[in-house]
Amino acid sequence: MPELPEVETSRRGIDPHICGQRIARSVVRQSQLRWPVSPQIISLMPGQTVLSSSRRGKYILIETTAGHIIIHLGMSGSVRILDSGAPAGKHDHVDIVFSNGVMLRYTDPRRFGCMLWSDAIEHHPLLVSLGPEPLSDAFDTQYLYQRSRSRKTPIKSFIMDSHVVVGVGNIYANEALFMAGIRPLADAGSVSRIRMARLVVCIRQVIAHAISVGGTTLRDFVGGDGKPGYFKQSLLVYGRGGEPCKQCGGVLQEVRLSARSTVFCKRCQR
């Protein structure tokens, strides 16, 4: 389940292999992803050169001489660098093959992800209304506090809303709220400014830490020592419902919030 740190790790993994490379052709084996793969991925790509890669939220953006490729990994997606001769497996949906024999392969068993093309990335509907990056200056106490006023939605849902802040998935939302000592079900609008300030710090911390260890799930790009679960070992509450709180020893509660597993400590979080 790629979250922001895994997406960033993926982007860093492919970037040096694709930048400056000329695209020879693309292959789409399965076009039915979250949305159909843009036809331009096939029709416009040959002959184009990759200029750069970047990331916005959980979207990987690949800039070519004709426009941008927008990639989302959904729940189970991955991008890998392979030799163009590598045989395709069941869930290898799209290949972008470069003239030097290197290939970028998009794989996604559950097909929740997407591969789209845009020639006006700054106006793309998927990107235009996204909230700030959690590690950017724009994401600060003032911003989060102001946006949360009069919001009745649970604070956990609030910080998982990509229009509020990007990249905070279920795992990191649980972790950040525990670190901040805030109950996931508290009304967003009722969280005090002081506690909102703490939450901003905790979201930053957990995301930055996860990026620094290369995320949890995607580790097999380049030179990966391939040790999975780096971040998993840092988890304080996620996946630990019924187990003792690492802070007070009490039993961690687990509830469903909008169909998502939500774990917290009754004593440490208020």
Next chain:
DNA sequence: CTTACCGCCTGTCGGC
């Protein structure tokens, strides 16, 4: 504008 809920997918896992 807000909020709550739906559905897209398939691999995995627990129960019988």
Next chain:
DNA sequence: TGCCGACAGGCGGTAA
């Protein structure tokens, strides 16, 4: 051992 339902979950879309 095999079958089957529940579950996982990002997030756009839609209804109220």
